[in-house]
Amino acid sequence: MSTTHLNIIDYAVLLGYFALILLIGLRLRRRMVSSSEYFQSGRSLPALITGIAFIAANCGALEIMGVVSMSAKYGARANQFYWLGAIPAILFLGLFMMPIYYMSKVRSVPEFLKLRYNEATRALNAVCFAVLMILTSGISLYAMAIIMRSFLGWQFGTSVVLAAVFVFFYVALGGLTATIYNEVLQFALIVAGLGPLIWILVRNAHGIANLRSHLPNDLGHTWKGLPLVQPFGSQMDVFGLVFGLGMVLGCGYWCTDFLLIQRALAARSVRDASQTPLVAAVIKLFFPALVVLPGHSTGRSPVGWYV
Amino acid sequence: MIVTCGVSAFTQAKQAAELEGVVYSRSKAKSSTALSGLWAIAVVIVLVCIALNIWWR
Numbered sequence: 001m002s003t004t005h006l007n008i009i010d011y012a013v014l015l016g017y018f019a020l021i022l023l024i025g026l027r028l029r030r031r032m033v034s035s036s037e038y039f040q041s042g043r044s045l046p047a048l049i050t051g052i053a054f055i056a057a058n059c060g061a062l063e064i065m066g067v068v069s070m071s072a073k074y075g076a077r078a079n080q081f082y083w084l085g086a087i088p089a090i091l092f093l094g095l096f097m098m099p100i101y102y103m104s105k106v107r108s109v110p111e112f113l114k115l116r117y118n119e120a121t122r123a124l125n126a127v128c129f130a131v132l133m134i135l136t137s138g139i140s141l142y143a144m145a146i147i148m149r150s151f152l153g154w155q156f157g158t159s160v161v162l163a164a165v166f167v168f169f170y171v172a173l174g175g176l177t178a179t180i181y182n183e184v185l186q187f188a189l190i191v192a193g194l195g196p197l198i199w200i201l202v203r204n205a206h207g208i209a210n211l212r213s214h215l216p217n218d219l220g221h222t223w224k225g226l227p228l229v230q231p232f233g234s235q236m237d238v239f240g241l242v243f244g245l246g247m248v249l250g251c252g253y254w255c256t257d258f259l260l261i262q263r264a265l266a267a268r269s270v271r272d273a274s275q276t277p278l279v280a281a282v283i284k285l286f287f288p289a290l291v292v293l294p295g296h297s298t299g300r301s302p303v304g305w306y307v
Numbered sequence: 308m309i310v311t312c313g314v315s316a317f318t319q320a321k322q323a324a325e326l327e328g329v330v331y332s333r334s335k336a337k338s339s340t341a342l343s344g345l346w347a348i349a350v351v352i353v354l355v356c357i358a359l360n361i362w363w364r
Contacts, residue, residue, distance in 0.1 A: 223364045
């Protein structure tokens, strides 16, 4: 892939973005007077903000690269990672688990596990989560650096160090509040960046139906062609999707991931905390349009679908 | 061993019940969160999700 040459406006946008996220951290530094302010934003944020942050914490370079490539391979079946793999678990979290998490007045999921069970359970969960975060953060930084190298020609190490330094500073200065406001900003940028791409893609393909019709072997369909039960010799089946993805993986991830639940714990009331996953669920319903559709066209689209 | 396991299970269940009483009053949660409103939103989300699955099936 040929790299894009940046002009003065591109550099101004990049510098403006980096300056803005540092400014958010600096402005919020004075508010960080207690552990509650630092780790829970003083429990003061509305559901709309925490809901967007909740879903933004789940997005990033991994989403842009991973889901697009997954939809290129599996077609519309990648939608299930947003619908069946997320919606039931997110709704369960909002309706049943968030009131318990929030009213227990804990600052983290490991802290709740200590309250509910014992210190050993808390330690086990904390260690597992730390290992998980190291691995997923590494993957996210790797994906981001690959994108920057592919499009802008930046050195891999430069991108990783630059991103890590900026994230460290705004988190260290502004705590969870700075993180949440930056996540809202980043989510807006993701939508603003992918939105025009989808519009151009659908316009050039003369509609979503035409775009889907070019996919081979039922890949334009979410359910069509899936065997009911086929543990061997099939990449996906209905039973595995419903019980494996929907029940086990979905609930295991969305209902216990501290990274996500921490956003809801920053809500200003128990009602806002419960609404936080519901806001995220609404966004999750329509997010496939931004990441699955581009994957549909990858490598299969007739010349001219892109700009 | 059975008696020990039984006593242990009973103790854990008792502790869990006490904890729920401390950290989460169900009646208080229901009144303060107006769960019925959230349930209505959740039902709408499920219906839209089903509609999207049918449209993109």
